[in-house]
Amino acid sequence: MFRTTCMQVGTLCRGVSLLRNNRVVTAGANRFMSSHSTETDEEFDAxxxxxxxxxEIDHWEARKAMNDLCGMDLVPEPKIVIAALKACRRLNDIALAVRFIEAVREKCGSKQKEIYPYILQEIRPTLDELGINTPEELGYDKPELALPNVYDVHG
Structure with missing residues (x-):
């Protein structure tokens, strides 16, 4: 209920609103969006x-950018992953670096066996230079107390 009220107040502030059948109808609230991106892949990566x-990047900004990347329908290029790992190292946040690598692995989806080894191969020198372990090296891919998957039952 509170969320609905806040949305209605926000609507009232943006444009002219009419109350019709106990519903707020907004006239004049424009949304400026484009369905096409004018940014090339190279510009995006850069x-x-x-x-x-x-x-001067801080923890919040690094997490925000990583979260934005995870919300997109793409797997980040290795050079973006390397830049993110170096930012994590400058912030002394190794947990964030490992979590980001884990998120990149999950972004590979059904092509995980093809894409993820390539990304690891490309970022391996940076991982060694910064002293960052992958989730697999830390054993995070095999949880200690995990139950067997019921869908993996053979027979």
């Missing part, structure tokens, strides 16, 4: 790489 390479 933008995120530059964002993570900023010296």
């Amino acid at each position: 933008r995120y790489e530059a964002y993570f390479n900023r010296k």
